[in-house]
Amino acid sequence: MHGGSITTNIAAGMDGVLVIGSGSGIERAKVVPASLVNLSGSSPQANVIVITHPTLREQAERWAQHRSQESSRVIRIVNVNDVFDEFDAGRHSPDAVREFLADAFAKAPLPKPTHCVLFGSATWDVRVVVKGGNARSSRPDLVPTYGRPSSDYWFGLLDDPNDVKTPEMIISRFPVLTPDECSAMIDKIIVSDNTPYAPWQRRFLYVGGGETEDEGLCRIYEDLLSDRFNTGILYTEPTLCIDTITVCKPTSDNPGLEIRQNLNDGVGLMNYIGHGGTEIFDIKGWDPEDLANVGRYPVMATFSCLTGAFSNSSALCRNGQYLVQPNAGFVSAIGASGWQYNIVVTQIHTDLHEALRTTSIRDLGRLTYAATRGQAISTPQFSINATMQFNILGDPFTRIHIDTNEQVSIAPSRVVVTSPSGGSQIREDDDSAHVDVAVWSEGTGTKLPYLVRLWHTFNGTTDSATVTVASGLCLEDVVRFTVDVAGKVGIHTVDVEVDPYGTIGDRREDNRTRTTFTVFARSLLVVEPDPYGIVKSSDIHARVIDILSTPQNTFKIDMVISATQDTTSPMMRARPEEITRKGSIVDWNTQRTGIGFAFEADAWLGTWATDTTTDQRTAIAWTPVKVFDRDAPSSTWHEVGAVHAEILSDSLEFDTVSGTVRLITYPSDVFVRSSGVMTADPDKEPILEVRIGETTIMKSAFRTGINIVVIGQRDTVPLRTRRYDTSQDPLPVETGHNGFARECLTFLRDSVASSERIVVAACNESFSRFVSDGLLDSLQTELRRLGSRLCDSLAIASSFAFVGSRTTAPGMAAESWKGAPQYMVTVDTTMEFHYPSGKAMSPWIGPARRWSSVSFGSSGDVTSKLWGYKRDNSIVLLDTIGRWTPGQDVSDIAAVRYEWNIVGTEDYPDAFVGKIQAVFEPLPQWIIESDGITLESDTVLRGVPARGTLRVRNARTMFTTPVMQFNVALFDSATMTGIGLQTFELSVIDADESSEQPFSILTEGASVKTLLVAKLDNDPAEPELYRVLDECRTILNIASDTTPPVIEPYIDSRYLPIGGWVYQQPKIEIRLRDNSPMFIYDPERMIVFVNGVRIRQTSAEGYEFLNTPAAQAEWPGTDIRAAMRFNFPLELGENLLIVRASDAWNNTDTLEIPLYTSNETRLDAVTVMPNPSTGPVSFVVALVSPTPASEATIDIFDVQGRHVRSLPTQISVGEGRVEWDGRGDAGEILAAGVYAWKLSVRDSSGSIDATTNGTLILVR
Structure with a gap:
């Protein structure tokens, strides 16, 4: 019902409660089907229970999958609507959530669940009914929370909701409304989990707010970090060893800028102690959208009022805003949903650090509960409230990336080799080179000494050095070695190992590393x-x-x-x-x-x-x-002559005629003896002997026949031996010979290859059977083909010794013959044998960017191994066939070399390898000359980006360069302290061309005289041939801004620089222009008074402050740095608008203008421009009126009083303008002459409020 009254009787002694509510506060009863999930029927084993709104289910599953893969946790996901249905009859209540968790915990098998993660926003205005006032409720309650100020901690009190001391589960929340917000959070969680350790992760940022130092908010940090109370605990020393940065608002010129710069540079944990509200910190200038810390997401811990109030019904709390910002901001946050007190803040903040120092806790969930434990076990109500209201937003398993044990690491990128003068190019005329090794502590620190050892290898010779760091390791140490490079041109290898004896006991895989550097000849x-x-x-x-x-x-x-x-x-x-x-x-x-x-x-x-x-x-x-x-054949063609091969065996040599590396020969003595009669001492003077080198092949073997030894080119071991009984009365074959005269002829004719050598020893009666069988001529023919000249003398009763081959020149065989009565013949000669095998190796071929093929020519039995030298200095086997065509990406292969085993065969005893044909694209080469930087101006205002171009030349004449990056860095020219660095893409450069690459780098933190260095960012995957001439330097002067800002007042969208008549209820907009581009975030830089009333959100309707990003979005490309808008009722008569504004440099200006209002309508002045006119005419009207705009008409008359044109219009209070094109009502061009005009202003009823008139002249 609407209005009215109600009367009721309450019995005496009865406690009564009367509830009166508005229509919007009464909830309509409804009956809907319940889901039949039966959550209480069983509780499967799980480490984590996720309660999610159904719209966020997909993202909750994505997070669960990541966490399960990362840590093998078992995660159970539950629909929050199922919880409502089963545990509170479908009502949307926090009690249902807690009852479900208590039931699930009680019924779960061991190990019990330890965490609950809530996916979805919460609001204390569950039904979103408070539409007006300050609340402006708009955010739906997806997964409810408990109370206001709100507490998720309460959900973990499962056995007794009043037992604050011992929660059974750790509770955290993703305070998101949409899947996109949730996805942004999970993206950052995954990046954070997978980001390798870097020193910024143990850098803690301490931000103190407040208006004055006397408030003592920064002193909490000072007491903690300086050990003011002499506890002996210093968090900046072992074991915790954090690196600290403090930003204190009362003492900082621009604390917002400092916060933003530090977050962009990277911190692991940010602590904020200052004033705050649900949507605001008391330090401006570091809004989430203004951060550029992609990939470096810290944890936020706020110890200020309400900044963690995630259940705000109108907007996401300040902590949450930094979590849902894509690719920037924070990964997780902890903070209070209620008020905070210094004593509570100090205790929680200290206990947080103590948990890091004294325990192995690094995950945010357990860390937060450990930090609030001191409050939980206290009895004061404010301590209990602090515990209940301190909430975790984000992933409770997000870690502070400081290992809980001592852990040291080194990497190739942290081994920097420089010349004595500090340059990156090292030449042979440098006496030495400095090797600086950055040793990182990724875990707890130690005061115990540790060792760093270096091995320096050049041309196969290694020397070593060891440095003892006596002070131990806390954050990072840079250990310097000095190595001798004088005259040592080439590639040097450096191996470094920290803690070589393993005394620290950490993981070993990142304790040793290798890198190389090149010493250049003092040459081109x-x-x-x-x-x-x-x-x-x-x-x-x-x-x-x-x-x-x-x-x-x-x-x-x-x-x-x-x-x-x-x-x-x-x-x-x-x-x-x-x-x-x-x-x-x-x-x-x-x-x-x-x-x-x-x-x-x-x-x-x-x-x-x-x-x-x-x-x-x-x-x-x-x-x-x-x-x-x-x-x-192509621009990528390379040929490596065999002359460049490294010969590893004495059996090989380079043949200048053929241009090959081939097997060579060696001489060996051959001795043949044959006698027709027995000697006096057969042991010392045998009747038959064949000896090759020191080896006796035959001795007194076969007196009455022909003995044959066949020898190859490659070995002194006979290929074949034959003994034929060619006497007049031969013995049968079974006695141990190979046949008779005919078999001997067949063997000589058919079984001796042209590459083989033959030794023949024959004695008395050896030729008898040839004579009797008529085969002597045939024998002589075969011997003649083997180079014999004495074969025609063969007869019965003669001795013969012979060494020859089919390739021996006619008559040039080594032989001896004697007939009876002489019987002893000998041949003592030398025979050349090819070495059987040898090893050789090609030089390294390269360096190459991209390989196409590698092959070589050879003969004989040549086996090969093609080795690849990778960019990480390791060597890998690529091919064993002899022709390598990469079938996959081998961009990491810098150079190749062949290893050969050359084995001769009987057909090719002088086996060889020839030239190598290698087809590859060589490494690129960029050149930056000393004058390569061109600045638009060598002096810029601080905050104005330094813009310029970097000229880079492609030194290759036949190949384009790949895409590369270059860095532009700023350094304080006096201290060489780094100020800022930005990376830009270096596009493809055509062969033998130069490219002007533009860059723009921020100068907010630059010093007065800044060194600007542009340098190629050498990508290990795209190295260049020489790392020389890859940077350029110039001096950039940073000027201070002394020009005050310009204040522009707009009243109802009308620019009024000196004031004027306005509407009594105007919309006022103040724009602040400034020549400096430095951002303005703080609304305190625009102080506005109207009639002595300070304009704030609480004092003016429609109040809105636009910081620089918002102003640039509305007026892009302008110099408007800030603006303020509001509605404010003016008094009748004169009003005073005062604006005091300051820019980011604290240059100030003040504007004071009068604003007049009236409750009557009148025309102060009408100006006709131009007058006389050749055509169009403007009527500039000064109107005083109590309404924002009035209907008006200008009537035009000629000198005869005839009406020629009517111009209906609307004129705003103050100054208005009416345009006339100089034509009549029908559009005709009016004749030259004098014309009269009359302006009439009407009120809302159409009655004329004011009129005025005048004349004008048209000329043609």
Whole structure:
């Protein structure tokens, strides 16, 4: 009903309660079907229970999957509506949630669940009925909370809701309304969990608010960190070893900027003790949308009033706003939903640090409950309230990334090698190089000494050094070693190990690392041709980088192509006019024909520089090349001649004629003895002997036949031995020989290959059977084919010794013959044998960016292994076939080399390997010259971005560069302290071209004289050939802003710089313009009074303050830095608007203007412009009126009084404008002459309030 009264009787002695509510406060009863999930029927084993609103179920499952994979936790997910149905008859109540958790906990098997995570926003205005007033309820209650101030802690008090001391479960909440908000939180949780340790993660930021130092909010930090009470506990020393930064509002010029910069740089935990409200901190200038800390998400701990009040019905609390901000802000937050007191804040804050120092707790849930434990066991009500109201927003398993044990680590990126002067380029004329090793403590600190050991390897020689860090390790140590590099040109390998004896007891996988550095010759750096690249003899091109010349002294460059590493008789020498220079790049181009250029030739490119002031010459840089008399098959073609192979066996040599590495021969003595009669001492002087080297093959073996030994090219061990009984009366084969005369002829004719050598020993009666069978001529023919000249003398009763082969020249065999009565013949000669095998290795081929194929030529039985040198300095086997075509991404292979085992065969005893053909794209080379930076201005206001371009050149003439990044960093020029760094993309650069890459870097934190350094961000996946000339420096001057801001007042959208007549209920807007782009966040920088009343949210309707981001969004591209809007009722007559404004530099200005109002309507003035006019005319009207706008008409008359035009319009109070095009009502052009006009202003009823008139002249 609406209005009225109600009367009731209450019995005497009866307690009564009378409830009177408005219509919107009465809940209508409804009956709906209940879900039949039967949650109480069983409670499956789970570590975590998730209660989620159904709209967030998918995101809750995503979080659960991540947590389960990360830690093997068992997570149970429950629909909150099912909880309402089963535990409170469908009513949306926190009691249902707690009853469900108590039931699930009681029935769950061991181990019991320890955590509950709530997915969904909460509000104390459950039915969202408070629409007016300050509440402006708009946020639905997805998963309820308990009370106001609200407590999720209460849900964990399962055995007794009043037993605050011992909660059974840890409760946290994702305070989100939408899946997108929830997804943003989970994205940051996953990034945070997977981010490798870095020192910023143990950096704690302490922010103190308050208006004056006397409030003591910053003193809480000072007492904690300085050990004011002499407890002996220092959190900045072992064991906790945190790095601390304190920002105190009363003592900081711009605390918001400091907070923002520190968060962007990275912190692990931010502590905030200051004044606050549900949607506000008392320090402005670090709103979530203004942060740029992507990938570096800390935990927020706020110890201020209401900043954790997640159940606010109109807006997400301040802590929550930083959680749902995508790719910025915080990963989790803890804070209070009610009031805070200094004594409580101090205790919780201290206990939080004590839990980190004295326990292994690092997860936010247990850490928060440990921090509030001191309040929970106290008896004062404010302590109990503090415990109940301190809530966790986000993932309770989010960790503070400080390991609970001592844990040291090193990495290749943290081993920095520099020259004695601090440069990144190390040359052979440097006596030494500094190796700085950054050792990180990823866990608790220690005061015990520890060791760092370094091994330095060059050309197979290793030396070592050990440094003892006596002070132990807390945050980070940089340990310096000095290694000898004088004259040691090439690649050096550095291995570093921290705690080599394992005394710390931490994990070992990141205690050792390896890196390499290059010591350059004090010479030029050859870019083209690549090692083993192709040089066309009729069109020679070579390119080098000159790292030696200075602006004051340009060195003279010489180049030659030579058959050997000798400049005295080169095949081609560059002439001065053929050498061109552009910056640091020097080219040699000629089409002259050199001396001794062959069809293909292995040669060397030599280049050196001469100091023109001292005539001192640098070392010669030699690069192996291949000279062709034709174009190369492709720009990626490389040929490695066998002359460059490393021969590992004495059995191999390089053959200059064939250009191959092949097996060579060695001599061995061959002795043959044969006698027709028995000697006096057969042991010392046998009648038959065949000896090769020191090995006796036959001895007194077969007197009356022919003995044959067949020997190959590769071994002194006979291939075959045969004994034939060719006497007149031969014995049967069963006696142990191989046959008779005919079988002997068949063997000599058919079984001796052209590559084989044969030894024959024959004695008395050996030829009898040949004679009797008529086969002697055939025997002589076969022996003649083997090089014999004495074969025609063979007869009965003769001895014969022979060494020959089918390739022996006719008559040139080694042989001896005697006939009776002489019987002893000998042959003593040498025979060449090929070594059976040998090993060789190619040089390293590369470095390469991308491989296409690698192969080589060979003969014989050659086996190969192709080894790949990876960019992480490891070596991997790529191929064993002899032709490698990468079938997958091998971008990490920097160079390759072949290892060969060369084995001869009887067909190819002089086995060999020839040239290697390697097809690959070489590494890119960028060049930044010393004048590569061009600034738009070398002096900028602080806060104004420094804009400029970086000129980068592609030093390759045939290849484009890949996409790369470059960094622009700012340093204090006096202290070299880093101020800021930004990364920009370096786009693809065409071959032999330069690119102007724009950049813009913020200067808010820059010093007065700042060093600006632009440097290539060398990507390990895209290395360049030489890491030289990759940075450029210049000085940037930072000026201070002394120009005050400009205040622009707008009254009902009308600009009134000096005041004027206005409507009595105006909409006032104050815009603040400033030449400095530094952001304004603090509304205190715009102090506005109207008639002595300070304009605030509580004193003016429609109050709105626009900070710089909001102002730029509304007026993009302008210099409007802030604005304020409000509605305020003015008094009749004169009113005073005062604006006092300051910019981010604290430059101030004041504006005072009168604003007049009236309760009557009148026309103060009408100005006609231009008058006379050739056409269009403007009527500028000054109107005084109590209404914001009035209906008006301007009538135009000619000199005869005829009405020619009527202009109906609406004129706003103050100054209005009416346009007339100089035409009549029908659109006709009016004649020249004098015209009268009359302006009439009407009230809302149509009655005329005011009129005025005048004349104007039209000329044609």
